[in-house]
Amino acid sequence: MLTRYGALLFAAGFAFLLFVLFTSQPLGAPTMLAGQAVLNEAAGTVGAANIVTAVVLAYRGIDTLGELSILFAAATAVGLVLGRSHGKQASGEATEPGGFILRAGSDLLFPLLLVVGFYIIVHGHLTPGGGFQGGVVLAAAFVLPVLARPSETVSHAAMAWVEGLAGTAFIATGLAALAVDHAFLAPLLGTGQLGALLSGGTLPLLYLAVGLKVGAELASLLLRMTEEESGT
Amino acid sequence: MSEFALLTLLIGALSLIAIGIGGLVLSRNLFRIVLALSLAEAGANLLLVLVGFRRDAIAPIIEQGHALTATMVDPIPQAMVLTAIVIGVGVQALALSLAIRAYVAYGTLDMNVMRSRMETDISDAAGAQPATSQHAPAGGRPLPPISAPRLAHNKGAQG
Amino acid sequence: MNPSFIALVVALPLLAAFLLPLVPKVLRRLVGPLVLLVVAALGMALWQASLSEPLVLAVGGFRPPLGIVFYVDSVAALFVLAVALVTLLLWPWGGDASENLDRKQSLTLVLAAACAGLTVSGDLFNVYVFYELAAVTSYGLAAGSRTAAAQVATFRYVILGSLGSLLALIGITLIYFRSGTLNLAHLADLAPQTLHDPLGLAAFFLILLGLGVKAELFLVNTWAPEVYATAEARVSALLAGLVSKLALLVVARLLVLVFPLPEAREALLVLGMLGMISGEFAAYRARDIKRMLAWSSIGQLGAAFIAFAIPGPAGVAAGLAIALHHLVVKPALFLLAERWGGSLARLAGAARRSPLGAALFALFALSLIGVPPLPGFWAKYLLLSGLAAQPDNLYLLAGLVVLVTTVVEAVYLFRVVGVMYGREAKGEDAGLTNTGSANTQPASALAGSGVFAALLLAAALAAPLLAAPLGRMATQMSDGAAYVARVLPSTATLSGAAQ
Numbered sequence: 077m078l079t080r081y082g083a084l085l086f087a088a089g090f091a092f093l094l095f096v097l098f099t100s101q102p103l104g105a106p107t108m109l110a111g112q113a114v115l116n117e118a119a120g121t122v123g124a125a126n127i128v129t130a131v132v133l134a135y136r137g138i139d140t141l142g143e144l145s146i147l148f149a150a151a152t153a154v155g156l157v158l159g160r161s162h163g164k165q166a167s168g169e170a171t172e173p174g175g176f177i178l179r180a181g182s183d184l185l186f187p188l189l190l191v192v193g194f195y196i197i198v199h200g201h202l203t204p205g206g207g208f209q210g211g212v213v214l215a216a217a218f219v220l221p222v223l224a225r226p227s228e229t230v231s232h233a234a235m236a237w238v239e240g241l242a243g244t245a246f247i248a249t250g251l252a253a254l255a256v257d258h259a260f261l262a263p264l265l266g267t268g269q270l271g272a273l274l275s276g277g278t279l280p281l282l283y284l285a286v287g288l289k290v291g292a293e294l295a296s297l298l299l300r301m302t303e304e305e306s307g308t
Numbered sequence: 309m310s311e312f313a314l315l316t317l318l319i320g321a322l323s324l325i326a327i328g329i330g331g332l333v334l335s336r337n338l339f340r341i342v343l344a345l346s347l348a349e350a351g352a353n354l355l356l357v358l359v360g361f362r363r364d365a366i367a368p369i370i371e372q373g374h375a376l377t378a379t380m381v382d383p384i385p386q387a388m389v390l391t392a393i394v395i396g397v398g399v400q401a402l403a404l405s406l407a408i409r410a411y412v413a414y415g416t417l418d419m420n421v422m423r424s425r426m427e428t429d430i431s432d433a434a435g436a437q438p439a440t441s442q443h444a445p446a447g448g449r450p451l452p453p454i455s456a457p458r459l460a461h462n463k464g465a466q467g
Numbered sequence: 468m469n470p471s472f473i474a475l476v477v478a479l480p481l482l483a484a485f486l487l488p489l490v491p492k493v494l495r496r497l498v499g500p501l502v503l504l505v506v507a508a509l510g511m512a513l514w515q516a517s518l519s520e521p522l523v524l525a526v527g528g529f530r531p532p533l534g535i536v537f538y539v540d541s542v543a544a545l546f547v548l549a550v551a552l553v554t555l556l557l558w559p560w561g562g563d564a565s566e567n568l569d570r571k572q573s574l575t576l577v578l579a580a581a582c583a584g585l586t587v588s589g590d591l592f593n594v595y596v597f598y599e600l601a602a603v604t605s606y607g608l609a610a611g612s613r614t615a616a617a618q619v620a621t622f623r624y625v626i627l628g629s630l631g632s633l634l635a636l637i638g639i640t641l642i643y644f645r646s647g648t649l650n651l652a653h654l655a656d657l658a659p660q661t662l663h664d665p666l667g668l669a670a671f672f673l674i675l676l677g678l679g680v681k682a683e684l685f686l687v688n689t690w691a692p693e694v695y696a697t698a699e700a701r702v703s704a705l706l707a708g709l710v711s712k713l714a715l716l717v718v719a720r721l722l723v724l725v726f727p728l729p730e731a732r733e734a735l736l737v738l739g740m741l742g743m744i745s746g747e748f749a750a751y752r753a754r755d756i757k758r759m760l761a762w763s764s765i766g767q768l769g770a771a772f773i774a775f776a777i778p779g780p781a782g783v784a785a786g787l788a789i790a791l792h793h794l795v796v797k798p799a800l801f802l803l804a805e806r807w808g809g810s811l812a813r814l815a816g817a818a819r820r821s822p823l824g825a826a827l828f829a830l831f832a833l834s835l836i837g838v839p840p841l842p843g844f845w846a847k848y849l850l851l852s853g854l855a856a857q858p859d860n861l862y863l864l865a866g867l868v869v870l871v872t873t874v875v876e877a878v879y880l881f882r883v884v885g886v887m888y889g890r891e892a893k894g895e896d897a898g899l900t901n902t903g904s905a906n907t908q909p910a911s912a913l914a915g916s917g918v919f920a921a922l923l924l925a926a927a928l929a930a931p932l933l934a935a936p937l938g939r940m941a942t943q944m945s946d947g948a949a950y951v952a953r954v955l956p957s958t959a960t961l962s963g964a965a966q
Contacts, residue, residue: 083333083334084330087329091323095318098641107648108647110648111384111385111647115380127369131383132391136384136535138584138593141478142584145600146395148573149398150603150607152570158408208394236488236489247481259526260471260527261474290394297401325633325637332626342626352633384649395603399599429697430755
């Protein structure tokens with residue numbers, strides 16, 4: 077009992093400490109040393125109308141590479157833990173297919189989700205959204221049919237190819253910049269017209285790679301878990 | 309945004325962190341532990357966005373027709389939050405899959421029971437007597453007896 | 468050497484990891500080792516280039532405080548080399564179904580990339596990302612032995628690790644909140660005005676606790692004995708030998724650059740002492756060899772934290788010596804322990820069954836204790852002389868703790884060696900001994916630890932020659948002003964842009 081109160085007291089005390097620290101200077105007026113510099117020059121040097129995208133893919137591109145690798149590592153580790161081999165059918169044959177509404181709905185939604193996903197990805201440098209958000213929508217598109225018809229699984233081998241090639245495309249773009257510009261992950265191909273679909277140099281390409289990679293990793297994570305569920 | 313709204317957001321974020329950490333320490337159910345963790349992470353992410361917020365500023369997206377010099381919020385914390393969210397998703401997926409496996413092997417989601425079985429397994433594998441005093445929690449709570457038959461013991465190894 | 472090649476030490480292993488499942492089966496087993504050899508060569512070249520002057524790479528060509536910077540001084544370059552070599556020595560060559568072997572090799576490559584990234588990164592949030600990358604791959608590898616006990620141990624490790632990362636992230640948020648930048652050099656430049664106050668210290672402690680999970684810092688190291696007892700020896704060796712050192716290196720960098728404050732040093736000193744005491748005494752009480760090594764590793768890392776708490780180049784030199792020594796000795800001990808496995812009682816007569824293995828174990832144990840001609844002695848000597856030179860009583864206390872725990876260390880390690888060279892166990896224990904000695908990959912483990920032993924003996928012979936480079940590396944790393952000047956040639960351009 078004492079440990080319970082102790083833990084609650086600790087959590088509350090920690091939150092109070094943070095409250096004091098975060099009110100020690102006014103909120104809503106950030107220092108923004110690096111942030112303001114980025115805001116000032118991002119449009120000119122990177123050419124993305126969405127400055128967050130410029131930060132994610134250009135200024136902090138290596139963070140994004142690390143982030144993709146974390147998803148990759150997590151998906152690989154989940155594969156290692158759950159350990160069902162590729163392409164092997166889960167013992168889910170007996171699982172009933174979903175009802176009519178679920179099946180018809182998933183058929184209808186599948187193309188829509190694909191379109192929305194790709195739209196979000198390719199407009200990532202212009203509007204809110206981008207590879208991560210669009211990738212999640214793509215993953216949903218591929219998981220939905222499995223919910224409706226559990227016996228039909230998506231091929232893990234195909235997923236592995238998309239994962240591998242999308243990740244490679246990201247690094248290859250970076251290496252191309254290293255060869256051309258002597259700077260890993262530097263934006264190439266000029267900046268273009270600010271706000272146009274084809275602008276921001278290699279940023280849309282990078283985001284496409286990110287979107288495909290995120291979609292494939294998340295879908296394979298989710299599918300592995302559903303297989304595990306139907307298999308036990 | 310008013311001072312009041314900002315303070316509310318700050319308190320909300322900190323409460324999420326406090327609830328998450330409290331849940332993390334107090335929960336014994338593996339699934340709840342993962343949930344508590346994701347709550348705390350949500351709080352931390354909210355905190356990060358809040359730090360980049362700037363009064364009377366717009367989102368850092370240049371729209372056609374707007375002046376380039378409009379006051380914008382700090383874009384860097386937003387990029388950091390994106391990264392932090394994705395990291396959180398990966399870690400939670402991994403934690404859940406481990407919980408699934410552990411459940412299949414030990415037939416329970418109770419952390420304390422699981423831990424004592426793990427200790428027994430380690431000692432069995434090492435061929436040593438379990439050194440209870442060394443591994444028992446700080447309060448010296450006795451380890452729960454292992455009476456229930458081990459459900460599908462070591463099933464994880466066959467996978 | 469062109470600094471733009473620095474990016475390759477991160478990019479190449481990641482590329483190989485992504486592509487590994489797609490490479491034709493014939494070549495697949497060669498990809499990882501080849502890439503690691505390339506990284507090792509890069510590390511070597513970087514080390515030679517950086518001894519005279521550190522190299523700086525603005526990733527993506529964006530000038531420092533805006534974009535991310537990779538900074539390679541001789542210490543970072545040496546650790547890149549160590550990362551490549553140690554992962555190569557502990558490479559998963561076989562012993563699994565093909566598919567799981569692919570996964571383990573991919574994870575090991577990603578871990579190498581993350582470790583290399585941790586050593587070279589000069590950006591606080593980027594450090595966090597690489598740290599998380601190392602964490603996730605460690606979780607995956609730790610669960611890789613696929614026993615139920617390993618899965619529970621890893622789950623607990625994941626939860627503690629995530630809690631640590633959460634604290635670190637909050638610490639980074641605090642620092643960004645106060646200073647508005649993430650670049651370490653820029654932070655170092657701004658720290659005296661903005662971060663040397665309670666808020667900055669709170670942020671440092673949060674980050675210290677967060678990174679401390681991997682560095683086996685006192686309070687957040689409870690995962691270590693469980694994970695090391697259940698994971699494969701190779702993985703324990705990687706985690707205890709390599710990953711912990713890189714977390715330690717990041718803490719040391721933060722301490723030198725951003726928080727060179729007495730309060731921060733005292734915290735490190737106290738946590739280090741507690742780690743040493745708790746680790747070595749728990750190791751003394753441990754009954755199976757893997758946990759004994761796990762606890763002893765916690766104690767050794769405590770010593771490294773104490774060393775880095777000493778201000779100036781002396782502290783950095785001692786810390787580096789201890790870290791590098793442990794980097795060589797602990798993986799080898801874990802590899803050897805896998806050969807015998809299990810409880811200390813099973814070790815009886817091990818020397819007769821495996822004379823070479825027992826001899827190597829004795830050698831590493833002697834060095835760990837710090838018996839004179841071996842490098843462990845020099846590491847402890849540097850630590851003690853550094854502590855003795857400090858006027859503060861807390862440092863003298865730390866010196867006392869080091870001496871006392873060394874005695875404890877000697878007692879339990881000699882006990883193990885004594886059992887190994889003692890008579891065979893008799894009666895019912897004999898059956899146990901036979902099952903216990905059934906090892907999976909004796910030859911590769913012996914070869915791996917043999918290489919580590921060769922390194923150790925070479926270091927022992929060349930100890931007088933190593934002093935000068937070590938001193939130079941320590942001076943380079945402890946010079947925060949040079950770091951700032953090298954990364955931010957003129958801060959004027961930035962403040963101009965910020966207006």
